[in-house]
Amino acid sequence: MAEAIEAAKNGTDERNGSWVITLIGRDEVESAFNPVLRVVKEQGLELDRIDLLSGAQVPSLRRGDGYACAAVHVYGQAVDQEQLRAELRKLADELARDIVLQTERDWKRPKKMFFFDMDSTLIQGETIDELAKMAGVGDQVKATTAAAMRGELEFPQSFRDRVALLRGLPETRVLEVLERIPLMEGAERLFRNLKRLGIRTAVLSGGFTFFGTHVQQRLGVDFLHANLLDIADGIVTGQVHTRIVDGQYKVELLQEIAARQGVPLEQSVAVGDGANDLPMLKLAGLGVAFHAKPLVRLHASAAMSHVGLDGLLYLLGIPDWQWE
Numbered sequence: 001m002a003e004a005i006e007a008a009k010n011g012t013d014e015r016n017g018s019w020v021i022t023l024i025g026r027d028e029v030e031s032a033f034n035p036v037l038r039v040v041k042e043q044g045l046e047l048d049r050i051d052l053l054s055g056a057q058v059p060s061l062r063r064g065d066g067y068a069c070a071a072v073h074v075y076g077q078a079v080d081q082e083q084l085r086a087e088l089r090k091l092a093d094e095l096a097r098d099i100v101l102q103t104e105r106d107w108k109r110p111k112k113m114f115f116f117d118m119d120s121t122l123i124q125g126e127t128i129d130e131l132a133k134m135a136g137v138g139d140q141v142k143a144t145t146a147a148a149m150r151g152e153l154e155f156p157q158s159f160r161d162r163v164a165l166l167r168g169l170p171e172t173r174v175l176e177v178l179e180r181i182p183l184m185e186g187a188e189r190l191f192r193n194l195k196r197l198g199i200r201t202a203v204l205s206g207g208f209t210f211f212g213t214h215v216q217q218r219l220g221v222d223f224l225h226a227n228l229l230d231i232a233d234g235i236v237t238g239q240v241h242t243r244i245v246d247g248q249y250k251v252e253l254l255q256e257i258a259a260r261q262g263v264p265l266e267q268s269v270a271v272g273d274g275a276n277d278l279p280m281l282k283l284a285g286l287g288v289a290f291h292a293k294p295l296v297r298l299h300a301s302a303a304m305s306h307v308g309l310d311g312l313l314y315l316l317g318i319p320d321w322q323w324e
Contacts, residue, residue, distance in 0.1 A: 148274070
């Protein structure tokens with residue numbers, strides 16, 4: 001039995017497999033252990049070990065943000081991975097904890113590049129919705145944005161329709177948005193640590209370049225691609241003259257940037273919240289639906305809904321006492 005466990009951990013036994021289930025919560029995760037292990041048993045897997053990745057379990061090491069994290073390592077005969085993922089997703093909703101399944105091989109594989117959506121991922125809102133409020137068409141644009149993010153509308157046409165409603169908005173009002181939408185919780189800590197680890201970053205956004213440049217400067221993002229808000233004589237024209245950064249374009253950009261940086265796709269991570277992010281989430285080695293719409297959470301390989309962006313560091317196996 002000991003040999004079987006060791007083989008599973010090292011990924012050397014073709015008959016067996018090994019997985020890592022990362023549990024993340026705001027204050028504690030011990031209450032999730034038994035429910036998770038019950039699901040694991042039902043799938044014919046056995047517990048190897050549980051590693052704590054947070055100091056929240058020890059009062060003297062408790063972080064101000066109160067995160068708690070544990071990595072549950074399991075092994076056994078090949079299982080229906082999608083069924084296991086679905087059961088864990090359901091459990092995550094019931095327990096209000098983030099539960100992420102990865103193979104041991106993926107867990108151990110080093111990550112070299114992160115690709116992010118911007119609106120409602122790196123920042124706490126949708127730039128176009130804030131601009132629409134200023135233009136007096138807030139409710140109309142917000143409803144269209146929500147439908148597009150749920151995958152109910154094609155992104156390019158919905159984007160053109162929303163931008164058209166911004167016609168006549170003064171550029172001076174546009175720039176006010178920079179102070180109205182804060183960064184997402186944990187964004188600065190995440191980027192600080194990614195930079196320390198030598199991991200490159202890119203923003204692939206269906207939002208606007210003027211806000212993307214602001215975020216790029218704040219966080220030290222390496223690459224930025226977003227949509228140009230057309231302004232003439234200090235006024236928003238309501239027109240779109242360049243290719244829109246939609247789901248397909250995000251995939252092309254991810255492939256192009258990764259290839260140029262010499263990063264294999266399996267060593268990339270993509271993070272987003274909307275339906276137009278799904279294609280890149282599926283392409284990357286690890287795709288994380290972050291505080292995402294139900295459709296995105298359903299189809300992404302991983303989902304995080306209960307902690308900030310810095311919680312992504314746990315998915316790399318980095319305990320929080322090593323964070324800066």
